[in-house]
Amino acid sequence: MWGRIWQMLIKEFIQVVRDKRTRFVLIGPPIIQMLIFGYAATYEIRNVSTVVLDQDHSQQSRELVSRFKTSPYFRVERELTDARVMHQLVDQGHATIAIEIDAGFAARLQKGELAPVQVIVDATNSNTALIASGYVSQITLAFARATQSARMGRIAPQLVERMPSVELEQRPWYNPEFRSRWFFVPGVIGSLTLLLVITLTAFAVVREREIGTLEQIMVTPIRPGEFILGKTLPFFLIGMFDVSLIGAVGTFWFQVPFQGNVGVLLVGAVLFILCMLGVGLLISTISSTQQQAMVTAFFFIMPAITFSGFGFPIATMPQWLQTMTYLSPLRYFLVVLRGTYLKGVGMEILWPQMAAMAALSFGLLTVAILRFHKAVD
Amino acid sequence: MNLIRTLAMARKELIHILRDPRSLGIVVVMPVTLMLLFGYGVNLDLKQTPIYVCDQDGSQQSQDLLKRFQASPYFHVVRVVEKTSQIAQALDSGEAKMGVVIPWNFSRLLSVGGKAKVQALVDASDDNTANVLIGYTQAVVQGYGTSVQLDWLARRGIGLQSAPVSVQTRTWYNENLESSAFIIPGVLALVMSVIGAFLTSLTIAREWERGSMEQLISTPVSAMEIMLGKLTPYFVLGMIDVVLCAALAIFWFHVPFRGSYVTLLLCSALFMVAVLSMGFFISVVAKNQFAASQIALIATFLPAFLLSGFLFAIEQMPPVLQAITRIFPARYYVSILKKIFLKGTPAALLMSDLIPLGIITVLLAVVATRAFHKRLE
Numbered sequence: 001m002w003g004r005i006w007q008m009l010i011k012e013f014i015q016v017v018r019d020k021r022t023r024f025v026l027i028g029p030p031i032i033q034m035l036i037f038g039y040a041a042t043y044e045i046r047n048v049s050t051v052v053l054d055q056d057h058s059q060q061s062r063e064l065v066s067r068f069k070t071s072p073y074f075r076v077e078r079e080l081t082d083a084r085v086m087h088q089l090v091d092q093g094h095a096t097i098a099i100e101i102d103a104g105f106a107a108r109l110q111k112g113e114l115a116p117v118q119v120i121v122d123a124t125n126s127n128t129a130l131i132a133s134g135y136v137s138q139i140t141l142a143f144a145r146a147t148q149s150a151r152m153g154r155i156a157p158q159l160v161e162r163m164p165s166v167e168l169e170q171r172p173w174y175n176p177e178f179r180s181r182w183f184f185v186p187g188v189i190g191s192l193t194l195l196l197v198i199t200l201t202a203f204a205v206v207r208e209r210e211i212g213t214l215e216q217i218m219v220t221p222i223r224p225g226e227f228i229l230g231k232t233l234p235f236f237l238i239g240m241f242d243v244s245l246i247g248a249v250g251t252f253w254f255q256v257p258f259q260g261n262v263g264v265l266l267v268g269a270v271l272f273i274l275c276m277l278g279v280g281l282l283i284s285t286i287s288s289t290q291q292q293a294m295v296t297a298f299f300f301i302m303p304a305i306t307f308s309g310f311g312f313p314i315a316t317m318p319q320w321l322q323t324m325t326y327l328s329p330l331r332y333f334l335v336v337l338r339g340t341y342l343k344g345v346g347m348e349i350l351w352p353q354m355a356a357m358a359a360l361s362f363g364l365l366t367v368a369i370l371r372f373h374k375a376v377d
Numbered sequence: 378m379n380l381i382r383t384l385a386m387a388r389k390e391l392i393h394i395l396r397d398p399r400s401l402g403i404v405v406v407m408p409v410t411l412m413l414l415f416g417y418g419v420n421l422d423l424k425q426t427p428i429y430v431c432d433q434d435g436s437q438q439s440q441d442l443l444k445r446f447q448a449s450p451y452f453h454v455v456r457v458v459e460k461t462s463q464i465a466q467a468l469d470s471g472e473a474k475m476g477v478v479i480p481w482n483f484s485r486l487l488s489v490g491g492k493a494k495v496q497a498l499v500d501a502s503d504d505n506t507a508n509v510l511i512g513y514t515q516a517v518v519q520g521y522g523t524s525v526q527l528d529w530l531a532r533r534g535i536g537l538q539s540a541p542v543s544v545q546t547r548t549w550y551n552e553n554l555e556s557s558a559f560i561i562p563g564v565l566a567l568v569m570s571v572i573g574a575f576l577t578s579l580t581i582a583r584e585w586e587r588g589s590m591e592q593l594i595s596t597p598v599s600a601m602e603i604m605l606g607k608l609t610p611y612f613v614l615g616m617i618d619v620v621l622c623a624a625l626a627i628f629w630f631h632v633p634f635r636g637s638y639v640t641l642l643l644c645s646a647l648f649m650v651a652v653l654s655m656g657f658f659i660s661v662v663a664k665n666q667f668a669a670s671q672i673a674l675i676a677t678f679l680p681a682f683l684l685s686g687f688l689f690a691i692e693q694m695p696p697v698l699q700a701i702t703r704i705f706p707a708r709y710y711v712s713i714l715k716k717i718f719l720k721g722t723p724a725a726l727l728m729s730d731l732i733p734l735g736i737i738t739v740l741l742a743v744v745a746t747r748a749f750h751k752r753l754e
Binding site for chain 1: 397399400403406407410411414415417418419420421422423424425426427442468469470471474486487488489490491492493494495496497498499500501502503504505506507508509511512514515516518519521522525526529530533535542543544545546547548549550551552554555556558559571575576579580583663664665666667668670671674675679683684686688689690692693694695698715716719720722726
């Protein structure tokens, strides 16, 4: 039996490695995708294009504007004198933020009245808008507090010293500099592995069926179980190879720290790839052409990635979707990836994820093998 | 070129598509699935984020602050714990995204006029969530601090405004900062990339793989007629999907539509020609379906997803990558979509996107035709 599986394995490897293009597909696209993702995927905000309309021309208004100018989050492109020009610039997308300080700003501050600052935010990108307007409030509030205490100093200098205050001290853990890349790179490792293993497995089996070689193999003494093992083992190994390859790019090129235990990550990777083999096989049993396989795989891959917490927080999804995310093996693997990469946690915390992946892979593989037997008979 | 022969080709291709129910299904089901996925699954606006609070002080003041966190719609105080180590555990396991520590000397410092510090331990492995979360925490803590100060001053007979400066933010184009309004228009580009490049390149690669392309070429049909005939049905399907997606976006997700339907259709037709040419070119270059699917993924789907401004703001990418985005038609199409949907920009003002899109489309069409001719010789 092992002899036959071994022969099957050799045949599969030759088939994969023989074709120059397939060889390239195993290495090229994962690396390209990793690089593009690593650089493109970011929710960070720097140098948001900003225009300012200061109609007060006072020391205070200039002081506020200069706070925006020195902030790394905003790039004050132009200082305008006409509100219409400001609206036009926002309309044409040249400015994302427009800050308008009306005449009388300083006078109101002087009198202790509420001085408004008007802000227009282009919210076509709602995330940028959300974060940028947060920074606008922070900067303006800091200015307000400084003005407040200056005023206090004038009214009652003896009190300022004794006034209580509350401050927030932030301690960002696991990713102290808020790098988007650290968040996305482990996620990309999981997503790319998913993509590759599923498509490879589904295509390989369906192609044999499409060309008719599946029948030829089935008339040989090999049993379906042996066939499946021989067929999937190479892809298991390729999957492990690609996890290591993409992981290496993440660690050495993007410098994402690896805090945890490699062994734990490998256990997670093995369980995850088993799940993916199950999905790939399952797809191959319900598709008769490669195009169908691709389409079916697509229907699994898109939700699996979207619902995994890869780039979009699961916590903000509607409840019914949150429940569905438990079906995506990637969800668990991502926790393992981020846990080992960023948090440096081990089995004592990750065991539920491992157990879930083990259960899913067992279920998927069983169904796939049963269905495969049926498809062959 | 002969119109009848071209139409006959188109008819043959259409029969192919209609005969395979799954391919046909993808035309209807895929846009709907993608729309629902991104419409419901992607929401970057945080609400009810799970947090832990460690109240070491247990005073009236610390309870007041705790109540403010409990009352905020952005936080969900899962547990009030006694030890900071419990927060560390919750962050490690992902049970909480943030832990707020109110130190044991909190109320004492406030009563003697000192600086009381509140600590926020944030899980920053997801930098975006952490960033927004800190902003909200800052608002809660500062709000509390200001009210403490105002009380303190009031007791000493000084009446002060809470904050002398107010920020009046107007969000344009997407007034409620809905993630769906920002995401959904871009889904059209994804759908069309899948239909135009994925499906097309696969079906045509299959003809090469099976050798039926040679049979076609031996008939009197010219190369141009083959190409046009093969692509026309997919063009029609793509346009049906544009209408379907737009209808879903407007009537189901209530994304504002402020532009003109005619402009939307014309721009979509242009983009469709671009992706179809790309898909055709890929099928000519890639010899088998697996390679074709992988190339299509990298050349069309990935750029539409990552490099188009669909999710990630192009301005925030490194300059080299920004330059690369200019090669891909998806970038211009997504920009056009957002402008038509959210801003209602008239066609005359879309030229900065339309002209490059037109040039790229013509280039792609020429390259695809050339490559096809060459392969035939």
